[in-house]
Amino acid sequence: MTITSGAPRPARSTPVALARGLLSGGVAGVSLAALVVGAVIESAPLFVTGLVLPAVYGLVFFLAGMPRRAREAAVVPRTALAVIESRQAVGGETSDVPVRFDLTVVPDDAPAYRVDITQDINLVDLPDYRPRGVVVVQYPPERPWRVRIVKRPTPQWEERAASARLDPAPGAARVAAPPEGRGFGFAVLLGLLLGAAAVVLLFRADLFDGAGAGTAKSPSAGRPSVSSTSSTTVVSSASATVTLGAGRSFLDEGEPGRALGSLTQGADTSRALTVVVQERLLSVVFSPAGTRTAGFDPRALPYGRFPALVEEATTSLGVRSPLTWQITADRLTGPLTVRVVVTGARGAASLEADGRGKVVRRTPAR
Template sequence: MSAAPTHLGPVALARGFLTGGIIGAALCAGVTGVVIESVPVFLAGLGLPLGYGVLFFVAGIPRRAREAAVVPRVALARIESLRAGGTETGDVPLTLVLTVAPEAAQSFRVETTHHVNLVDLPRYRVGDVLVVEYPPEQPWRAEVVPRPAAEWARRAAETVVEPAPESTLVQRPPEGCGFTVVVFIGLLLGAATVLGLFRAELFSPEPVAEEPASSSESSESSSTTVTSASSSATITVGPEQSLLDAGELRRAIDALAGGVDVSEVLTAVVEERRLSVVFAPADSAVPRFDLREVPADRIPDLVAQAGGTHDVGSPRTWQVTVVRLPAALTVRATVTGPGGSASAVLPPG
């Protein structure tokens, strides 16, 4: 028989709320630390559950001392069923369903796990009588006594225990939905607290500057949008323009060089309307190049050459990647369409 749900007191509910808050704050702090690239915030996400675990252990010492002071009740128990679990050691976890027959009390069933050495496993059979002990107020915590006193061992060998009905199976009382609710509320509030503390770093937009430019070689107006960060930069031309237009890529490079330092570039990617660069880390020895060294006037012919090596179909997209591997500047154009993709590499010089 299952016990009725436990009616938790304020202390237990507060502990559940605090546990949920710590879990929510720790998870959110770990993710936030990665997003905003803050090592202290990430370490705080790791340290919160560790600190709370130590505090929970210390706070539970008095309770465990009171439980240890309770004298357990000893009784005989009959094995009703058993199931051996898997193990990688010599001890096998044996799940037992027992009929416990306490003195001057009604018999009941209980399920417990008892670790048995593999050699002793044949000694446990359905119908055998064992000696168990359990706290008087918590019969579901019954445990098998591996080495009972001589008197109890004699009684176990001589006594016949009648099986109790399956309906008498006792289980740990459920904590009820109240505990789950306060844990969930604490989790949400813990996560919301961390998000509130770092909302500026998480949700502030990256600075965007718009720089209009005019071309003396084109009758249409030319506009570019430059977006830069500490490790990368992007420049986008207007919707009526293409970086394959005559002189357009060179103007985009010059516009980008006017706003950021492009002398330490790790990679550069040219697409139809966008030029993206990634800067090399200052303390790294990786190969780098000056973006202004890119032969911009030769890239339109390279894209045309890549598209002509294989019929990729239409519509098609293209992309040019520029890297320094390891010393020479490597410029590769890739054209992709319904029929596949083709590429070409710009020869040096």
């Protein structure tokens, strides 16, 4: 084997190294973005994904490298003598401490070369590795920088080490693992950015729209300036629905009254069992004609209190980033009940009011 001395090997980035860098950066970017986005939108599954993904990737990377490591382990390492130029303990609080060695390796069939290694040495054996001492080392034939000191060499090599006198190799003959190159670093950075961008784009609705949903639906927030007079009305003998056009809401002043005025003109549809109000949808289930069901006059609902009830439900019941709200008024048995349900990233909350819009019960988010 020939060891080339002089300048270090030029950095090179093979396609495999670039792909590995891109994938590693992508996993790191996805993991970091998942942790941040998951915390912001309070998504436990996304946050856990950010924690678990690096571990899964590491396991897959380890398993994928097992065939290569098996092939490398099957290669018989080369044995040579080396002289310790210097040593330095670099830490450790146990009996085995990591020691950095500067070695001159002298193969039998190649020029001598210098190499730096770090290896754990027991404190009891540390005096045996003194500077200018000769030791037996092994290294893979194709990776001369992966030198390991043989702590218990064979008698033949132990005898050779005891009688050998080796000259130090010049510093220019130092070898090291070839660097990955600039392309590898660029691939890692590109993968990091792409992974983070993918997560942000995937959850952009929750990030940018979710936080504003509560204010958009809150009566205290300004309504969109888009003007529209279009609406859709569907009426049958048992039910009716009104759908507003863009830019309008049933929390706007007068909207519920106008919608119900067009639905309850007939005598047979003057009483309702249930009224459901959402942002742009109002639904009424009428009492069956000719029956004595409880029911109520939908025009008598406290529509003026609806904005305040939605405001309280979205801001004071612990629902962060509220996404939807719904008002349900019914009187199947007993007095009229108005119920407001708000859903968000952390669950749902509700409050109940009487026929005059006075709150009688609150159920905060858990």
